[in-house]
Amino acid sequence: MDPYQVLGISPSASDDEVKKAYRSLSRKYHPDANVNNPNKAMAEEKFKQVQQAYDTIMKMRQRGESYGGYGSNYSSGRTSYGYGQRANISPELQAALNYLSGGYYQEAMTVLSSIDASKRGGVWYYMAAVASEGLGNLSAAREYAARAVALEPSNFQFRQYQAHLDGDAWYATRSASYRRPYDGYSRWCVDLLLMNLFCGCCC
Amino acid sequence: MFGYINANQEVMSAEDRDTYKAFYCGLCRKLKELGGWKAQVLLNYDMTFLIILLSGLYELESKKYSFSCAMHPGKKQFAYDNEAVTYCAKMNIVLGYHNLMDDYADSKNLSKKTLANSYKKVYTAIREEYPEKVAAVERMMDAIRDAESRREENLDVMAGYMGTMLGELFVWKDDVWNKGLRDMGYYMGKFIYIMDAYDDLEKDEKDHNYNPLLMKKNCNRDCYEVFCQQALTSMVSECAKSFECLPILEHAEILRNILYSGIWTKYEYKQIKLGNRMNKEKQDGSISGIRD
Numbered sequence: 001m002d003p004y005q006v007l008g009i010s011p012s013a014s015d016d017e018v019k020k021a022y023r024s025l026s027r028k029y030h031p032d033a034n035v036n037n038p039n040k041a042m043a044e045e046k047f048k049q050v051q052q053a054y055d056t057i058m059k060m061r062q063r064g065e066s067y068g069g070y071g072s073n074y075s076s077g078r079t080s081y082g083y084g085q086r087a088n089i090s091p092e093l094q095a096a097l098n099y100l101s102g103g104y105y106q107e108a109m110t111v112l113s114s115i116d117a118s119k120r121g122g123v124w125y126y127m128a129a130v131a132s133e134g135l136g137n138l139s140a141a142r143e144y145a146a147r148a149v150a151l152e153p154s155n156f157q158f159r160q161y162q163a164h165l166d167g168d169a170w171y172a173t174r175s176a177s178y179r180r181p182y183d184g185y186s187r188w189c190v191d192l193l194l195m196n197l198f199c200g201c202c203c
Numbered sequence: 204m205f206g207y208i209n210a211n212q213e214v215m216s217a218e219d220r221d222t223y224k225a226f227y228c229g230l231c232r233k234l235k236e237l238g239g240w241k242a243q244v245l246l247n248y249d250m251t252f253l254i255i256l257l258s259g260l261y262e263l264e265s266k267k268y269s270f271s272c273a274m275h276p277g278k279k280q281f282a283y284d285n286e287a288v289t290y291c292a293k294m295n296i297v298l299g300y301h302n303l304m305d306d307y308a309d310s311k312n313l314s315k316k317t318l319a320n321s322y323k324k325v326y327t328a329i330r331e332e333y334p335e336k337v338a339a340v341e342r343m344m345d346a347i348r349d350a351e352s353r354r355e356e357n358l359d360v361m362a363g364y365m366g367t368m369l370g371e372l373f374v375w376k377d378d379v380w381n382k383g384l385r386d387m388g389y390y391m392g393k394f395i396y397i398m399d400a401y402d403d404l405e406k407d408e409k410d411h412n413y414n415p416l417l418m419k420k421n422c423n424r425d426c427y428e429v430f431c432q433q434a435l436t437s438m439v440s441e442c443a444k445s446f447e448c449l450p451i452l453e454h455a456e457i458l459r460n461i462l463y464s465g466i467w468t469k470y471e472y473k474q475i476k477l478g479n480r481m482n483k484e485k486q487d488g489s490i491s492g493i494r495d
Contacts, residue, residue, distance in 0.1 A: 019450040023262075051379060058448040153459070154447030156440060 003053035003060075012121030014151045015061070022054040061155055089123070090115075096127050105134030122152035126161065133165065141165055205302065207398045208249040208391070210457065210465040219457045221281070225267065226258070227251045228282035232270065233292035238325045241318065245299035249395075250291045252461055256387075256446075257287035257375050259454040287375065293329045294372050297337055300326050301344045308348070309412075336371060343368035351413045358397065358415045358434070366392035383449045390442035394435060394466070401431050402469060439466055 004011050007021040027033065029047035034040050089097070092115050099108035108131040115124060129144035145162040152158060212220055230251055234242040258265060265283040272280045303319035306312065330337040343364045355361055366389040373388030374381050400407075400416045407414035420427045443462045451458065 015447065016452065016455075019452055022450050023452065054450065062444060062448065154444070156444055 001049070001053075003056040006049050006053035007057070012119060012124075014122075015154050018054070018057055022050060025050045026054075058154065061152060090119070093123060093127065096131070100127060100130055100134070103134065105131045109135065122148045122155060122158060124148075125151065126158055129161065129165070205247045205249055205298075207395050207469055208252045208461060208466060209468040210248065210461045211468065212465075214464065215457070215460055219454075219460070222283075222454065223251070223255070223457055225281045225283045226254050226265075226288070228270075228272070228280055229265075229284050229288045230254060230292055230295065232282050233284070233288050234295065237292055238296055238322055241321050242296055242299075242325070244318075245295055247295070250295040250298075252458070253294075253373065254287050254291045255454045255457055256373075256384075256451070257291070258283075258285055259451040259458060260380060260384075260449055261287070261376075262453055263287055290375055293333065294336065296322055296325060297329055297340055298372075301340060305344070305348075339371040340368055354413055355415065356418050358400075358419070359393075361400075361415050362393040362396040362438075365396035366390065368392060369395070380449060383445050386445040387442050387449075390438045390445070394438035394442065397431070397434050397438065398469060401435070402473060435470065 004013070007018065007025060009017055009021045013021070026047060029043045029050060031040075031044055031047065034043040037043055092111055096108045096111040099105070099111065108127065112124060112128050112131060125144045125148035129141045129148060132141035132144060142162075142165050145158065145165055148155070148158045149162050210223055212223070215223065227246075227248065231243055231246045234246055257263070263285040265285040265288075267281060267283055269279050269281050272278075300319050300322045303315045307315040307319065326337075346364045347361065350361055350364065369392030370385040370388035373384040373391075375384070397416075400414050403412075404414055404416055404420065406412070408417060408420075416427075416431065419430055439462065446458065446462060
């Protein structure tokens with residue numbers, strides 16, 4: 001059974017949408033909520049299906065990253081963009097994928113542009129980023145990659161790809177805000193508590 | 204062992220910061236309730252993270268209450284209370300007890316032992332309530348001490364003990380989220396162990412103390428910094444991956460702030476210190492160069 005159908009969402013749903021759908025359905029079919037339900041057995045069956053569908057989708061999305069070796073492959077220019085693990089990849093996306101694997105970035109971009117904006121999920125943005133990078137459009141690539149990450153925060157392939165684009169800036173950008181890294185607040189609280197302890201000992 | 208799981212409060216929304224602080228205060232109040240002011244000194248951000256994680260995952264209803272705090276006189280403070288706060292405060296006391304005993308074993312500082320002993324009664328009560336959790340902590344603390352005394356060279360083995368221990372504590376209820384929570388705790392524990400070793404390296408080197416990273420530093424000095432950075436990054440990545448698989452919507456931004464940013468606070472702080480020292484050495488070098 002298609003796990004997306006079980007949760008009643010489209011495959012291009014964001015991670016948060018998947019989680020929301022899971023939350024509301026699992027609450028609805030939770031055994032505790034169906035104690036007096038005459039169709040208790042059916043609700044329980046449904047509860048299990050929802051659980052399984054959620055697990056499958058999350059695993060699938062994370063495995064999306066497991067194609068090809070990462071990082072080192074990029075320096076050699078060519079990477080295999082197998083997206084085989086992901087179910088429900090449309091023929092257009094598959095075509096774009098084939099072009100990307102062959103290094104035909106312009107063709108890939110053309111196919112991608114033909115896909116209706118409403119059907120563009122994380123994978124679309126990821127592929128558009130890869131194609132843009134291939135064409136040397138690095139700032140466009142960065143924008144697409146950021147969009148892919150925003151749509152699917154759990155997909156580490158997207159994150160790593162984004163980091164690769166920024167020259168591993170994923171962590172660097174975060175550390176940039178650490179110019180004042182010490183947490184005065186925590187130190188202060190605990191120091192005061194320790195002082196209190198000291199006072200407690202002598203009084 | 205404590206103090207590595209911080210938030211980056213600078214890039215947090217005001218609302219999230221208030222929530223974060225209210226859970227932190229909630230933990231502090233709960234520690235006081237359980238063990239008085241002596242337990243309050245065990246307060247830390249690491250356990251605050253676990254409280255928020257469990258509150259988000261189980262969508263717990265938190266009771267908000269106001270209190271006045273002796274540390275911040277004159278200002279009314281807010282705190283949250285829920286079952287996760289209670290659970291985490293208890294685990295906090297268990298870890299705090301072992302942490303102090305560990306410090307005592309290293310330094311023979313009697314005040315540490317005295318303080319640890321003052322928790323003995325509440326510790327015993329917690330052990331009766333959570334026999335499996337406390338047994339896991341005791342087992343892993345023993346394993347770490349054994350491995351330290353045989354000067355274990357494998358960093359993964361050492362970090363793995365801490366990981367297993369934290370993994371056990373993350374699994375609050377044995378349900379469908381067992382694996383997700385255990386994995387998160389496991390990698391976070393490994394991160395904490397490596398970060399702790401990284402943080403203490405210079406001190407341990409000077410005092411000839413055991414530190415599994417010393418081996419790495421001695422055999423390849425140039426690559427040492429890269430090795431540490433990569434080891435830490437891979438642990439956090441795995442932890443964050445497991446987090447993203449959990450259906451957490453409430454407090455998710457606070458948790459992401461910690462996992463993707465705040466967790467690096469100590470590391471970044473050390474980088475700044477190392478950078479300053481290197482600059483100073485360079486300056487000293489050039490001054491002596493002029494003199495020559």
